[in-house]
Amino acid sequence: MKILLKTFLGIMLPLYVLFSSNVTIYGEETTSVQGEAKANSGEVVAVVNGQEITRTALGNFLIERFGEEALDIMIRRTLVYQEAKKLGIEFHSEELEERVQKVVDSEIERYIKGSGLSSEEELEKEIKKIGGTVKQLRERIAGRVRKEIEVQLLGEKIVSQTITITEEDLSDAYEEEYGEKIEACQIVVKSKKDGEEILKKIKTGADFETLARNESIDRNSAARGGRMLPFSPTGTIGQAVASLPKGGVSDLIKTDGGYHIVKIIDRKPKRDVKFEDVKLELEKLARERLVRQKAPSWLIALEESADIKKSLESTSQESGVKK
Numbered sequence: 001m002k003i004l005l006k007t008f009l010g011i012m013l014p015l016y017v018l019f020s021s022n023v024t025i026y027g028e029e030t031t032s033v034q035g036e037a038k039a040n041s042g043e044v045v046a047v048v049n050g051q052e053i054t055r056t057a058l059g060n061f062l063i064e065r066f067g068e069e070a071l072d073i074m075i076r077r078t079l080v081y082q083e084a085k086k087l088g089i090e091f092h093s094e095e096l097e098e099r100v101q102k103v104v105d106s107e108i109e110r111y112i113k114g115s116g117l118s119s120e121e122e123l124e125k126e127i128k129k130i131g132g133t134v135k136q137l138r139e140r141i142a143g144r145v146r147k148e149i150e151v152q153l154l155g156e157k158i159v160s161q162t163i164t165i166t167e168e169d170l171s172d173a174y175e176e177e178y179g180e181k182i183e184a185c186q187i188v189v190k191s192k193k194d195g196e197e198i199l200k201k202i203k204t205g206a207d208f209e210t211l212a213r214n215e216s217i218d219r220n221s222a223a224r225g226g227r228m229l230p231f232s233p234t235g236t237i238g239q240a241v242a243s244l245p246k247g248g249v250s251d252l253i254k255t256d257g258g259y260h261i262v263k264i265i266d267r268k269p270k271r272d273v274k275f276e277d278v279k280l281e282l283e284k285l286a287r288e289r290l291v292r293q294k295a296p297s298w299l300i301a302l303e304e305s306a307d308i309k310k311s312l313e314s315t316s317q318e319s320g321v322k323k
Contacts, residue, residue, distance in 0.1 A: 185226030
């Protein structure tokens with residue numbers, strides 16, 4: 001029952017919020033026509049039983065709850081835009097829309113799976129119950145993610161200019177794309193103690209997939225019962241499980257992301273593809289891979305070299321609530 005409740009709250013409540021301009025958590029919505037007129041006047045953003053809530057109060061509330069994190073995001077966005085302008089870097093609208101569409105499709109799929117549905121048609125029926133359509137949902141998701149994706153594109157293009165592809169990079173990309181692949185699931189925890197406790201549960205017969213869903217801090221793989229994207233027998237995790245048989249469970253594997261417990265599902269042999277035939281593709285893959293690796297440190301360096309002055313304060317002494 002708890003899992004079903006979490007699923008409902010995690011999927012249907014965000015959908016309701018997306019389709020509702022006024023969401024009432026407690027009680028019935030009682031805003032009058034006169035109240036709506038006041039709320040639309042600019043400074044007043046809501047009227048609750050005749051009591052006005054101002055834009056100042058809303059701003060202070062958001063600053064107190066999310067101010068530091070939100071400000072840091074805005075600062076990083078500004079830095080990326082400034083750097084792109086300085087270097088004369090732009091992107092094509094087609095690039096942006098293609099990336100946005102991929103994210104929207106992924107979000108729709110997440111809504112479908114998370115709510116226990118089997119198709120977009122079923123999702124359409126559920127959304128209609130709360131006064132919306134899948135088309136509207138797609139548009140609202142796109143509006144929400146477009147600016148973030150725009151910043152990502154600019155950042156990737158800036159970092160890409162700093163990268164030189166070597167033969168070793170091409171070889172790594174070849175192995176990653178066409179070499180042997182391991183299919184596995186994982187449980188990731190913060191501490192060695194937590195990992196040891198979960199290993200004990202696994203050895204006494206606990207279901208790995210259930211443990212992954214409930215205990216893993218890697219929520220992306222946890223949502224799939226711990227299922228990982230296929231990976232090669234290189235790198236920290238790949239080397240640690242390279243000799244494990246199908247169905248085998250690893251000991252604790254420490255990485256920067258925490259302590260991993262990995263269970264082998266299957267192995268796929270190396271594909272018979274000639275290196276020279278796919279060299280251009282490998283250059284693209286290698287560049288994308290290096291951009292992902294270097295982007296975080298590049299952004300940190302950009303932020304550290306910038307002249308940034310923060311003065312995040314809310315005028316909390318002013319309640320912003322008018323009788």
